[in-house]
Amino acid sequence: MKKLLMLTTCCALLAGVANARNIAVPPNDPAALITVPDAWKFEEFNSGYSAVSPDKDIFFSVEYTTKNKVETLLKNNQKWMKENDIDGSVKPTETVMALGGLDGIVYRFDTKDPNGPTRVDFVLLPGGKNRVILLTLWASDKEREKHSSEIDSIMNSVKAIQ
Numbered sequence: 001m002k003k004l005l006m007l008t009t010c011c012a013l014l015a016g017v018a019n020a021r022n023i024a025v026p027p028n029d030p031a032a033l034i035t036v037p038d039a040w041k042f043e044e045f046n047s048g049y050s051a052v053s054p055d056k057d058i059f060f061s062v063e064y065t066t067k068n069k070v071e072t073l074l075k076n077n078q079k080w081m082k083e084n085d086i087d088g089s090v091k092p093t094e095t096v097m098a099l100g101g102l103d104g105i106v107y108r109f110d111t112k113d114p115n116g117p118t119r120v121d122f123v124l125l126p127g128g129k130n131r132v133i134l135l136t137l138w139a140s141d142k143e144r145e146k147h148s149s150e151i152d153s154i155m156n157s158v159k160a161i162q
Contacts, residue, residue: 020153023049024161026064031128032102034062034135035157037150047073048134053150057143060154061136064127073134077122086120086138087111100158102126102133115140125158 019038024030025048036042040051040060048063065073081088092107104125112118123135135158137151144151 020157021051023062025049025062025133026127026131029129030161031131032100032125032133032161033157033159034154036060036154040150053147057139058147058151059136059138060151061134063134063136064131065134067130067132070124070132073132074122077134077136081109081120084113084138086113086118092122097123099123099125099155101160102158117141119144 020035021038021040021042023034023036025032025034036049036051037053039054040058041054043050047065048061050059050061052059063073078088086109088109088111090109090111092109095106095108097104097106102125104123107122107124109120109122110117111120118138118140121135121137123137125133125135127133139147139151
């Protein structure tokens with residue numbers, strides 16, 4: 001009976017792992033690991049990755065660059081907001097947060113998009129070796145509440161590699 005219970009538990013754990021995608025950021029000499037749900041539409045681009053929930057309610061991305069290119073990265077994200085009809089004219093609130101062993105700064109835009117009120121969080125984390133990592137999370141409060149377990153899972157998966 002114990003063996004059956006142990007086998008069932010192992011299978012359940014493996015099924016959970018199989019339903020997630022692990023991302024090393026940056027891919028060469030990574031500073032952090034992040035996990036996103038496998039069911040999310042995943043895309044790799046030049047300086048990172050993006051993932052969108054199956055119902056397209058939640059957008060999440062991970063980008064990385066060198067510290068001397070942070071301003072360019074932030075300007076590109078302001079451009080991204082404009083391309084997605086997100087009102088970037090509001091001043092973001094800044095808070096300090098610890099995430100998976102990394103101390104970061106959150107730039108939160110409580111703003112609007114074509115669907116109404118929305119929130120965009122840019123989380124700037126140290127990437128080691130003169131690098132930075134930028135996490136982006138875009139969704140309304142209602143969408144965030146609907147997907148809270150997935151968002152929590154992603155954010156709690158962030159782990160520094162020492």
